[in-house]
Amino acid sequence: MARQPPYPARRQITPPAPSFLLPAPMPSPRDTLLARVTSALAPLPKRAPLPNWDNELVIMRQARGPVDAWTFFAERLKAVNGTPLASTTDLVATLTQGGWKHGYCDPALWDELRPAFDAAGGFNVETTFDRARIDDYQFCITAATAGIAETGTLVLSDLDTSRRLAALSPWVHVAVLRRAQIHIDVPAAIAALPQDPNVIWCTGPSKTADVEGILIEGVHGPGIQIALLLG
Amino acid sequence: MALQQIDQFSAKLRPETRASVYDGSKKGHEKRTSVLFDHYPDPDHLRRLAGNIKQHVVENLDTLLPAAAAALERNGVKVHWASTAEEANAAVLAIMRARNATKMVKAKTMVSEETHLADYLGKNGVECVETDLGEFIIQIDGDHPSHIVKPIIHKNRRDIATSFEKNGLGAYNDDPQTITRRARAHLRKKYLEADVGLTGANFVTTDTGRLVLVTNEGNSRFCLAATPCHIAMVGIEKLLPRETDLGLYLNLLARSGTGQQLTVYTEFISGPRSATQPDGPEEMHVIFVDNGRTDALASDCREILRCIRCGACLNVCPVYRQASGHAYRSVYPGPVGAVLSPLLAGERFPELADLPKASSLCGACNEVCPVNIPIPDLLLRLRNRGKQEGSKAAAAGTPPMGAWSLLASQPFVWKTSLLAGNSLNYIPKSLIPVPPMQTWLRDRTLPAWRGGAFRKWLANRPTPPAAK
Structure with a gap:
């Protein structure tokens, strides 16, 4: 069945005919649009100023307490149904418990992680990612760029993530985080946004509440979001 | 009397749809409020x-x-x-x-x-x-x-x-x-x-x-x-x-x-x-x-362009909750849509000029707006524009105000009727020949008519010193 809009699309605005005898050159789409903006604003006697503001304003008032950044981060990550893990042994135990034995690991991290996987045994971990079989990888391990403690957020970026798809398509995504990478709050993380074309803040597992407002995790992205603290 | 289009739509809404919209928007509003006030002083x-x-x-x-x-x-x-x-x-x-x-x-x-x-x-x-x-x-x-x-x-x-x-x-x-x-x-x-x-x-x-x-x-x-x-x-x-x-x-x-x-x-x-x-x-x-955004920018409703599309005004709006989004016949429903949709419609403005009337002007939309858009003010400005442009859609369902506007725009008629109103103090209320008034009076009593008292006070008031 064709989609019939119940309401009309906006009509095309015909540009005014040139008032000179010689046809004026067609203005570029950019000039046309900007000219409309300029003429819309022309009658304004003065423009609203740009206020400055203090970062303190947007810091959540949750008591941070005398805990270190990782503990605070881990607590906030749990609040959004994420999984903080503090050792490779915990990671291997979690993966084993979930029955997730086939995965991918960023080759740059594999040396560090391999002993724990070898000790447990029974894992099939690839260090190349084949996009033709994205559903084969039950878990993928990539490096995080940073963390945000206040919100339990993992920061990923093009430069640090070995494959965008690996950080997105598996059921279980493990982001490897270092203690020194944790920002305390959102303004600090904004100030430290890396020069990178694709910075992703992940706050817990992928979710939707589209169906009757019921929370379902693992919509298109990971259903399990793990932050693994290494060093 | 013909109903506004949004009321016609709402009257025919499936009860399940109304329930889904009502529950969904109410839940959204409650969550927003608790999180915002929990996190920020x-x-x-x-x-x-x-x-x-x-x-x-x-x-x-x-x-x-x-x-x-x-x-x-x-x-x-x-x-x-x-x-x-x-x-x-x-x-x-x-x-x-x-x-x-x-x-x-x-x-x-x-x-x-x-x-x-x-x-x-x-x-x-x-x-x-x-x-x-x-x-x-x-x-x-x-x-x-x-x-x-x-x-x-x-x-x-x-x-x-x-x-x-x-x-x-x-x-x-x-x-x-x-x-x-x-x-x-x-x-x-x-x-x-x-x-x-x-x-x-x-x-x-x-x-x-x-x-x-x-x-x-x-x-x-x-x-x-x-x-x-x-x-x-x-x-x-x-x-x-x-x-x-x-x-x-x-x-x-x-x-x-x-x-x-x-x-x-x-x-x-x-x-x-x-x-x-x-x-x-x-x-x-x-x-x-x-x-159409530059049309909105040139209008006296340019504040609507602050909108960051969070949907909070939809969730809180008593009209949206009863009527659902499709009742607004446009891409943007709810209070933001009642302002934005007619503005973006360009020369089709009159067709959507009834939307600004789909509000009780309770002000909840302004109160929840994360960019503080004065939506009720903008609705009033657009109601005015709808009237000026003679939009039929906007006029539907509006009671005839001819008698009232004659009364309110001619000082002599106004003063006379104020004085004539004093007769209400002397005749039994049950004789007032206006059925809605009788319905209203079934459970209420009218205070004594004091028509003209304010004008008398105003005319005889002592002149304030600053105005001399």
């Missing part, structure tokens, strides 16, 4: 600040837009400009044709709803798949979103299960988890096959040229991880002057829209993939779309 201050910054953006678009475009171009983004819906759609198609692209995966964007992009591309031989779960369901149903943030707020799980069954997505099953898993499996094939990923943008930073996308499901990430070309359609009002302002807006948007501290995925996109990254677009295009 003075959320009101944040709203006013965010409103002032956005008002600065709106009033300085003539300098900020070229600056944003220059920043994007520095980042390797190709910038396009579209004054109308047709131009915006044509720009998308031109980019696709230049790449011999025939398949698009699309994340949720309201501006592409404005331009009917999916229909347009379909007619031009492009397969365009909506990937947001709600929008996907809307697409397979041939339906339209009824909420800015929760497009299928008007559907229940049984409606969805039925349409999945009809569209070959498995046997009837109305478990939300099963529905979601089926969509996951179906759509990941689509991402991997697609030639182009299309998104909108929640914000564009003018100083650094980053597009910011605020999402939960991960579909827009997939659009930008699996396809070789990224096209973003962006309304011209989406700019933020400074990257640091994101700290304010990200915190407000998620809390106002879905009651989250942050949405699951906040994506900062500033160009094609980096050289070391195997996945993602090698080409990125941004199309700045006007489509």
